[in-house]
Amino acid sequence: MKNKILLTFSTLLIIFSCNNEDQTPILPTGIIESSKEFYVVRDLVELKLESSSLVEKVTWDFGNGETSDNQIGRVLYTEPGIYEVKLTLTDTNGNTNVLNKKVIVGQYYGYEAILHRISNGYDETTGDVQLQLRNSFSDEEPFWASTVFENFNFEDLPLAIEIDVPLGGGNEYIVDSPVVRFIETNTGITLGGQGASTGYQYFEGEFFVGGLGTYSIKYRLVLPEE
Known part of the structure; x- marks a missing residue:
């Protein structure tokens, strides 16, 4: 009897664990790519997303107060510095993930x-x-x-x-x-x-x-x- 109770409990635990794993969302992923190692003030900076998942929406934050919802991120920096670019990915199920990239701007x-x-x-x-x-x-x-x-x-x-x-x-x-x-x-x-x-x-x-x-x-x- 004791063995049957343990077996039943183990089975329920496995089922519960599997259900939890099934509910874990798969976040959209990708890589931000740029054509240059660094840029210079007033260069046109173009950033592209290479994605390995289905992405429905992108939102760029260029680290200088400017944002964009375009697939290709384009920005002109007017001051030299190292800018922290953030790209928020949203898939068809509403799941989001944030990618980061440093952009170096010289003078x-x-x-x-x-x-x-x-x-x-x-x-x-x-x-x-x-x-x-x-x-x-x-x-x-x-x-x-x-x-x-x-x-x-x-x-x-x-x-x-x-x-x-x-x-x-x-x-x-x-x-x-x-x-x-x-x-x-x-x-x-x-x-x-x-x-x-x-x-x-x-x-x-x-x-x-x-x-x-x-x-x-x-x-x-x-x-x-x-």
Whole structure:
């Protein structure tokens, strides 16, 4: 009799355990993939989900206050840093799971600007010159300006100026920040840099600029430390 009671109890325990296992939800899973090991400020960051389960809905949290429900996560970071991206997966049964990924965003910094040639049509041979960096083509105040080079002889070009400022984004070609002007301080005339055709292109550690005159900016890439 005792053996029968133990056998019955064991059978019920097995059935109860099996029922509990059957009720445990299978969470949606996957991996967040990116095409780059790191990005640079104003790069377009694209993140894709490689999923091994049926996912009905995705919700991205990019770690900078922005979110998205698109299948491919796209975001532009405006500040360097290490961002904790969270991706919430929801399957057809309403089960959810959260995936995590770190996105490293660096910044280009200029350390030397070189004026190679001033604008055609500027007739003076000497003058006081200054390098200014701005965020637009307007007449807003520069966010950085060099010392004034007094009585500079333009026949002695190129002129190299030490700088330490962040440079735009990581795109191969950008047409906005930063706007660079070499100006003649006595008259305010722009000697090089700003013009309707001004463009910026990164190439082999140097930031080439066309427009009024010609000049370049040498830069280095700085990545945030974990």
